[in-house]
Amino acid sequence: MGLFIEAADLRKTYRIGKLEVPALCGISFGVEKGEFVSVVGPSGSGKSTLFYLLGGLTRADSGRIVVDGDDFAQLSDAERTRMRKRKIGFVFQKFNLLPTLDARSNIAIAQDIAGTKNGDPTYFNKITELLGVAKRLHHRPSELSGGEQQRVALARALINKPAIVLADEPTGNLDSKNSKIVLGMLRQTNRDLGQTVLMITHNPGAASYADRIIHMRDGQIVSPEEDPQWAIH
Numbered sequence: 001m002g003l004f005i006e007a008a009d010l011r012k013t014y015r016i017g018k019l020e021v022p023a024l025c026g027i028s029f030g031v032e033k034g035e036f037v038s039v040v041g042p043s044g045s046g047k048s049t050l051f052y053l054l055g056g057l058t059r060a061d062s063g064r065i066v067v068d069g070d071d072f073a074q075l076s077d078a079e080r081t082r083m084r085k086r087k088i089g090f091v092f093q094k095f096n097l098l099p100t101l102d103a104r105s106n107i108a109i110a111q112d113i114a115g116t117k118n119g120d121p122t123y124f125n126k127i128t129e130l131l132g133v134a135k136r137l138h139h140r141p142s143e144l145s146g147g148e149q150q151r152v153a154l155a156r157a158l159i160n161k162p163a164i165v166l167a168d169e170p171t172g173n174l175d176s177k178n179s180k181i182v183l184g185m186l187r188q189t190n191r192d193l194g195q196t197v198l199m200i201t202h203n204p205g206a207a208s209y210a211d212r213i214i215h216m217r218d219g220q221i222v223s224p225e226e227d228p229q230w231a232i233h
Contacts, residue, residue, distance in 0.1 A: 003030035003066075004196055005054065005164065010063035012049050023049040025219040026063070036190045036197040038207035041216035047200045050216070051168050054198065055088055056080040068163040085114040089157030089165045091186075093172035095149040097141040103152045104137035110156045119159065127155050130192065131185050147178030151185060158189060165189075167199040171206055183209045 012024040024046045031037050039047045052058045053065060056072060065072040070083050089110075097106045107128070111119050128134040131151045141149055150170060157165055167186065171179035187209045190197050199210060207213050215222050 004033035005031035006066045008064040034194045036210045038210035039214045040207045045216040046219040056084045087163040089162035091157045091167040091170045093169040095153045107156045114160045164196045
């Protein structure tokens with residue numbers, strides 16, 4: 001099976017005045033279609049920068065990223081935006097739900113943005129049933145628990161059938177019970193829908209839900225033995 005995501009020699013440096021802060025130092029890796037991969041590492045390891053690069057939210061200084069056949073280096077900003085709408089679903093630590101809209105509308109807004117407003121209603125029902133929010137669609141975020149809000153956010157990420165779901169600390173604002181529920185459902189959507197998932201986390205327990213774990217430290221991919229945070233667990 002060919003690689004679905006391919007990153008080659010990615011480098012990114014942030015410049016703050018005269019100070020240069022390297023965030024990624026030539027990392028390379030691949031992800032197969034339908035794989036669930038966790039990227040772990042302490043704060044400052046470069047994992048969030050990698051998230052933004054893979055999501056097409058910023059550009060690498062050098063190196064190559066190919067996602068489902070799209071070479072980011074060959075895309076204009078407008079083309080990257082269109083690709084992002086079409087192929088990538090995002091899940092963040094903050095739920096980012098609009099407080100004046102009910103759960104159904106918060107999910108459907110992703111279809112509006114992608115131009116798929118009249119999408120497949122059967123798939124909408126399947127996703128909301130799978131994530132356990134079908135009976136909560138007429139409730140606003142303030143009427144939902146934290147776990148329910150994150151499941152609505154996950155439904156929003158999945159509704160356009162993206163090629164990849166990028167999840168950045170998806171359980172960071174949840175208690176342990178709801179964290180297990182959300183991670184279990186993310187794992188289930190990966191298995192049932194064949195969804196490719198790349199999850200950024202600092203939590204070894206969350207990372208264990210993945211098929212494979214990539215360890216990062218100081219902008220580089222390292223072995224588990226070189227990750228001091230991981231060695232504690």
